[in-house]
Amino acid sequence: MLAIIGAMDEEIELLLADLQAREDLKLPGVTLHRGTLDGVEVLLTRGGIGKVNAAMTTTHLLVQGATRVIFTGVAGGVHPELRVGDIVVSTDLVQHDVDVSALGYDLGTVPGEPPAWAADPELRQVAVQAARTVEGVTVMEGRVASGDQFIASPQGVARLWQSFGAACAEMEGAAVAQVCAKAGVPFVVIRSVSDTADTGAPVDYREFMPRVARHAKQVVRGMLARLSGTPGQPTDAG
Numbered sequence: 001m002l003a004i005i006g007a008m009d010e011e012i013e014l015l016l017a018d019l020q021a022r023e024d025l026k027l028p029g030v031t032l033h034r035g036t037l038d039g040v041e042v043l044l045t046r047g048g049i050g051k052v053n054a055a056m057t058t059t060h061l062l063v064q065g066a067t068r069v070i071f072t073g074v075a076g077g078v079h080p081e082l083r084v085g086d087i088v089v090s091t092d093l094v095q096h097d098v099d100v101s102a103l104g105y106d107l108g109t110v111p112g113e114p115p116a117w118a119a120d121p122e123l124r125q126v127a128v129q130a131a132r133t134v135e136g137v138t139v140m141e142g143r144v145a146s147g148d149q150f151i152a153s154p155q156g157v158a159r160l161w162q163s164f165g166a167a168c169a170e171m172e173g174a175a176v177a178q179v180c181a182k183a184g185v186p187f188v189v190i191r192s193v194s195d196t197a198d199t200g201a202p203v204d205y206r207e208f209m210p211r212v213a214r215h216a217k218q219v220v221r222g223m224l225a226r227l228s229g230t231p232g233q234p235t236d237a238g
């Protein structure tokens with residue numbers, strides 16, 4: 001079963017509205033919505049903001065039988081070529097706020113874990129194909145840096161770019177990645193750029209979030225069409 005997670009209501013409500021044969025499953029700390037989207041059986045949920053919520057939600061999804069996980073949402077652009085509305089498909093993910101350097105570990109490395117978690121090649125490919133159908137935006141494959149911080153300064157952007165080579169900053173993806181990797185479950189993170197993580201980020205984020213959330217919906221619908229073996233079908237009416 002395919003799981004689709006968004007951090008916030010805005011990120012999943014467009015998909016939830018189209019979910020067929022919907023059943024709600026209330027679990028400790030999260031509600032999962034089971035049903036079919038474009039003929040694919042899915043578990044859809046709003047996971048909440050931050051790495052702890054993301055890890056908890058992902059664990060629930062795996063226990064309920066998720067065998068592939070897509071995380072969709074918005075991010076702050078870090079790569080200098082990214083503009084609001086552009087889409088990042090994860091190559092791999094790091095936790096930029098982890099610092100065990102006093103014990104000799106590289107910045108971002110959780111002791112006992114890999115320095116980064118690689119996204120699934122097939123899900124990446126399908127995500128890129130679907131993202132390319134969104135008009136007027138750049139689709140970039142790159143590293144997603146996650147941390148429990150909203151990045152809103154040139155220094156914050158420079159740190160993520162120089163220390164991690166991150167394409168974008170968000171607050172959940174690497175936690176989803178870590179849990180999925182431990183369980184051997186393929187995953188991909190798709191992020192639409194709502195701001196460029198600099199001092200204007202809080203204003204841009206509020207202004208552009210609804211528009212870029214629609215991009216995320218279009219990418220997920222395009223992925224579902226491809227994963228159900230019906231590529232080329234219309235996937236989004238707007």
Ligand code: ADE
Nearest residue numbers: 074075076150151170197
């Ligand atoms: N999500 C969207 N914009 C973000 C930012 N600038 N930092 C962290 N998460 C974000």
